[in-house]
Amino acid sequence: MNKVYKVIWNASIGAWVATSEIAKSKTKTKSKTLYVSAAVLSGVICFAPNAFAGTNTEGGIGQGTSISGTTSCREGSANTANQKDIAIGCGAQTQDRTGSNIANRNNPYNNSTGAYAGAMKQGGAISVGTGAVVEKGLGTAIGSYATTQGISGVAIGTGALSSGNTALAVGRQSAATADFSQAIGNVAAATGKGSLAIGHSATAEGYRSIAIGSPDIENADPVAGQAGAAYQPKMATKATGKDSIAFGGGAVATEENALAIGAFSESKGKKSVAIGTGAKAQKDNAVVIGDQAEASFEGGVAIGKGARSEAENSIALGKDSKASQATGESYLTKQSAPTGVLSIGDVGSERRIQNVADGAADSDAATVRQLKAARTHYVSINDNGQQGGNFENDGATGRNAIAVGVNASAAGREAMAIGGSAQAIGSGAIAMGSSSQTVGRGDVAIGRNASTQGAEGVNSNQSVAIGDQTKAIGDQSVAIGADVIAKGNSSVAIGGDDVDKIARDTELSNTYTEITGGTLQAGKYPTTEANHGSTSL
Numbered sequence: 172m173n174k175v176y177k178v179i180w181n182a183s184i185g186a187w188v189a190t191s192e193i194a195k196s197k198t199k200t201k202s203k204t205l206y207v208s209a210a211v212l213s214g215v216i217c218f219a220p221n222a223f224a225g226t227n228t229e230g231g232i233g234q235g236t237s238i239s240g241t242t243s244c245r246e247g248s249a250n251t252a253n254q255k256d257i258a259i260g261c262g263a264q265t266q267d268r269t270g271s272n273i274a275n276r277n278n279p280y281n282n283s284t285g286a287y288a289g290a291m292k293q294g295g296a297i298s299v300g301t302g303a304v305v306e307k308g309l310g311t312a313i314g315s316y317a318t319t320q321g322i323s324g325v326a327i328g329t330g331a332l333s334s335g336n337t338a339l340a341v342g343r344q345s346a347a348t349a350d351f352s353q354a355i356g357n358v359a360a361a362t363g364k365g366s367l368a369i370g371h372s373a374t375a376e377g378y379r380s381i382a383i384g385s386p387d388i389e390n391a392d393p394v395a396g397q398a399g400a401a402y403q404p405k406m407a408t409k410a411t412g413k414d415s416i417a418f419g420g421g422a423v424a425t426e427e428n429a430l431a432i433g434a435f436s437e438s439k440g441k442k443s444v445a446i447g448t449g450a451k452a453q454k455d456n457a458v459v460i461g462d463q464a465e466a467s468f469e470g471g472v473a474i475g476k477g478a479r480s481e482a483e484n485s486i487a488l489g490k491d492s493k494a495s496q497a498t499g500e501s502y503l504t505k506q507s508a509p510t511g512v513l514s515i516g517d518v519g520s521e522r523r524i525q526n527v528a529d530g531a532a533d534s535d536a537a538t539v540r541q542l543k544a545a546r547t548h549y550v551s552i553n554d555n556g557q558q559g560g561n562f563e564n565d566g567a568t569g570r571n572a573i574a575v576g577v578n579a580s581a582a583g584r585e586a587m588a589i590g591g592s593a594q595a596i597g598s599g600a601i602a603m604g605s606s607s608q609t610v611g612r613g614d615v616a617i618g619r620n621a622s623t624q625g626a627e628g629v630n631s632n633q634s635v636a637i638g639d640q641t642k643a644i645g646d647q648s649v650a651i652g653a654d655v656i657a658k659g660n661s662s663v664a665i666g667g668d669d670v671d672k673i674a675r676d677t678e679l680s681n682t683y684t685e686i687t688g689g690t691l692q693a694g695k696y697p698t699t700e701a702n703h704g705s706t707s708l
Contacts, residue, residue, distance in 0.1 A: 324336065
């Protein structure tokens with residue numbers, strides 16, 4: 172046969188035939204000439220010289236075109252079984268026979284490896300290439316050992332497999348195994364119904380899932396016996412969840428409605444979102460945006476390079492911000508731990524929030540302007556820069572108690588302690604002055620180191636000590652003046668420096684007078700005896 176030839180439609184026999192370019196047509200000059208596609212013509216040219224062209228007729232039903240070399244085919248000639256079929260290349264088939272294992276594919280999703288697989292006798296199939304096989308009608312297989320098993324399926328590329336109805340596989344060892352799936356790229360695999368995989372080793376497993384991207388090709392595993400061929404199962408782009416999307420080299424979306432965009436991004440929770448190189452949304456409803464950002468708990472949000480949300484329903488906003496677990500009651504209001512936290516920084520890298528409106532509701536944030544307006548005026552306490560007790564306003568521990576001053580404490584109910592280290596222990600007690608102390612119920616101590624206390628082993632009540640270093644020891648005892656001590660229940664001691672000035676060098680200073688069973692003492696630093704009803708002046 173002449174090396175210069177073409178394939179035309181023979182109306183008389185209803186089949187495509189190969190004919191010489193110089194042959195004349197018997198049809199009218201105005202009739203149209205039908206040509207096969209560029210892919211078919213390319214296949215024809217590849218088999219010259221020593222090509223063989225002819226038509227196959229099977230039982231008067233199937234008519235098609237088969238083209239193969241006459242001296243180089245080891246597996247047999249091209250063969251068509253159905254009307255309007257086209258088979259070009261050694262071993263190309265569109266027929267109804269059970270197949271044998273010919274090609275060894277390294278794509279784990281493309282391991283059917285059958286050339287010459289069985290087919291229903293439906294027309295309109297096209298197979299081009301050594302071992303190319305179309306098993307069902309209207310299918311197309313182009314490339315060595317390309318296989319189409321579903322209706323209207325398309326497989327283009329060496330070892331490409333299209334097994335789903337209307338599935339498309341384009342690329343060496345690509346695999347579109349589910350109905351309406353599309354795999355485009357070497358070793359790409361679309362196994363979910365309606366899924367789309369684009370890129371070397373890209374994998375779309377979930378229903379309507381989308382995987383677009385290629386892995387680290389430089390470190391891919393070579394395919395034995397195929398120079399330049401490689402498969403990279405590690406860090407390949409994968410969308411395995413229903414309606415999931417993985418976009419970028421090594422991106423992974425594993426759960427339903429998960430979205431991963433960016434090289435090596437990971438979205439592993441339902442309805443989670445990971446956008447950015449190395450971004451990771453590990454749990455359901457997590458949202459991560461930024462290079463190497465991560466949300467490791469459900470509902471977490473991390474926005475910014477290196478931002479980390481490490482607590483449920485918590486937000487980390489800004490570069491290297493960290494949102495940790497919220498624990499404990501709130502300060503002052505004692506509310507239980509919140510459901511989440513918002514962080515705009517980290518320890519040592521805090522940030523300031525600017526241009527914030529004044530809060531209105533109880534749960535709104537307060538501004539510095541509001542704090543200044545709420546500050547109490549005309550009250551000042553100076554601790555000389557050294558924080559002491561009651562700094563956190565926690566010195567009043569009794570019900571309705573008041574504590575004012577550094578280290579001041581009011582433990583009794585409705586007690587009052589005013590002054591540095593002042594202590595009001597009894598209920599209704601009052602301690603005013605530095606280091607003043609009231610022990611009993613209703614006691615009053617006013618002055619530096621002024622104090623009330625009961626006799627040994629007995630609590631005093633309603634005692635009064637007024638003056639510097641003054642002490643009232645005993646139930647309902649009274650001590651007034653500097654360094655005055657009243658001992659005993661109902662005892663009274665009045666004196667001090669003023670008394671001394673009046674009674675100095677007089678007999679009064681050394682006189683004791685008995686009054687109603689007690690004693691009366693006058694003079695400097697008077698001290699009553701430890702008797703009931705004693706008086707010292």
